[in-house]
Amino acid sequence: MGAITILRPLALGMATGMRSQLGLAALAVAMSRGGRKKGKKSRGFSSMVQSQVLSSPLVRKSLVATAATELVADKLPSTPSRLNKGPLLARLALGGLAGGLLGWSDGRGIGRAAAGAALGATGAGLGAYGGYHVRAALDGRTQVADRYWALAEDVTAVGLAAFAVAVTDDTDDAAAVEQREAHEPAFAFAG
Template identity: 40%
Template sequence: MTDHVLLRAAVLGAAAGARSATPLAALAQRRGGPVRILATLAAAGELVVDKLPGTPSRLEPGPLGGRIVLGALAGAVLARRAGAGVVAPALIAAVAAVAASHAGASWRAYASRSGFGTPGALAEDAAAVIAASIAAEGALVHSS
């Protein structure tokens, strides 16, 4: 297994910690049909729901568990496509999802306290989408 796959899995896991459906949507962009459409709709819906006042904290057991599972799934899908074993990338992505969930919650709390709640959330959206897109396409590491 290459370090490139592990790095990409970690980035996808971190993106899942920010926006759980985004990594799978990024991976689905290479596919056509219903998978791509459903994954994109799920990710877009999450971008909206995340801003609603009744949305639970990402650190509650249910939302955190979902981020862990979806991050691990994204890492496994990526590894499978690369012809690598899935266990290590899935575990790395899951750990990255936990770390990014905590970092994102801290970021959002700071942004809200500073009066930049919505812009902070939008910045996190952008970071998650960009990171997941780059990791899904394999543009993180230049291969010689």
């Protein structure tokens, strides 16, 4: 696995840890815009998730609406802490699901999906704790109101999700081929 293959589900999980609905919404938007590799036939569960679930207009609109609602609700003083047991477990589960779907979406099998799920859940934990503590520290040490730090966190989460769905594992594959070709001798001696 290359760096991009690891960073994509980790970044999607971090976005989910910061804003729980964002990871799945980003996947749904990417799938509806042709995020799946063209010309590559995918079969089974992966194909069903991509073509029938995530790219469904109803599912996409629902996920985008819940993500947008969460962006607003996060700023309300009545919103419970993301570090409470229930919200944290939900973020870990959603991050794992998003990372697993991202890992499986390239049609490389269950191993990649399992790795993506583990990385997505790990990223969700990092995003939930990191986002909370960084925002609290900035709020406590600056004269800037918390709502502005919350908006900065929104932008960070959206950027992480966009990175995760915009970059492909093909980038890693191309880099591996270039590196291998750079280290191969230009000619070989026949013995």
